[in-house]
Amino acid sequence: MSGKANISESLAKGLLILDLFGIEDAGFTLSEIAARVGISKTSAHRYVTTYCEQGYLARDPRSGLYRLGVRTLALAQSMIEQSELVRLLRPLVDEAAARHGLHIDVGILANDAIYLIYRRDSVDTHAFRSFSYASALHYLAAGKAAMAFIEPRALAELMARLELVAKTDRTITDTAVLEAELGQVRELGYARNNEESLPGLIAIGAPLFSLRTGAVVGAVSFDSSTATYSMQEFERLFAGYLVELAKKISAVVSL
Known part of the structure; x- marks a missing residue:
């Protein structure tokens, strides 16, 4: 079986969403996330909702922009420190x-x-x-x-x-x-x-x-x-x- 066949496309797309974010960015709307990753807004909504519930992303209720959540930042800091x-x-x-x-x-x-x-x-x-x-x-x-x-x-x-x-x-x-x-x-x-x-x-x-x-x-x-x-x-x-x-x-x- 090829390596490609063993890849989870759903997981890969989810990781692409996380890869959009960095401290230099002011945040992304749902439409921007969908467009940049190449998925529908419905799919993007499922991903970001899950990430928000798990603490990997956070949504600003005033602007509607999504940014990195505390769990992602803590994980990144832990990896760097180790x-x-x-x-x-x-x-x-x-x-x-x-x-x-x-x-x-x-x-x-x-x-x-x-x-x-x-x-x-x-x-x-x-x-x-x-x-x-x-x-x-x-x-x-x-x-x-x-x-x-x-x-x-x-x-x-x-x-x-x-x-x-x-x-x-x-x-x-x-x-x-x-x-x-x-x-x-x-x-x-x-x-x-x-x-x-x-x-x-x-x-x-x-x-x-x-x-x-x-x-x-x-x-x-x-x-x-x-x-x-x-x-x-x-x-x-x-x-x-x-x-x-x-x-x-x-x-x-x-x-």
Whole structure:
């Protein structure tokens, strides 16, 4: 019997619904969920009702939008805390956060998205709504840092699929401009996010590589607010430290 025959299509569609959600998203209506997953509204209603009853999703009674529920968030946090990879990289990130007083994110690249696996918040960024995963890599420093070092053919295919949605008036929405910026990232060794994801938030991101294959596997980013640093000052003070931290984490990722 083939592997395909052993797959539960119903379960697969249900997991696709959960895969839509991330902290960066403002939530989805029932119609949006149905359209994105490719199922009827009746089927979507059955799925989301079950998820809400089990605590995996929650529906805002005022807006009607569905968002991640506490059970999903608790499960994700538990998985991250028990991860061997996180156990190894945590002291590196914690030490850097303590030394520089910055918000630090570590994300892994998979399926055209970057998924957060470890975060150290800072007082400077508590007011901002940070990502848990991002399916649009172009407006994050970590996303652009990873994109820049994807193998050229795979990058071209990704760029063809990528919808350059504007998150702020500074978000890059032109393919040629994004390609030029990715070239700069390759020259510098790190990427910049100058209020492209949220007004008032700046970041720099450096790629993580598998030392065995040489392939890019994710990125690490430093974040701050424009109330504390200008973009130029932030780069000058911390880009070198970021690139060094990325090298240390790459060694851990490759174990």
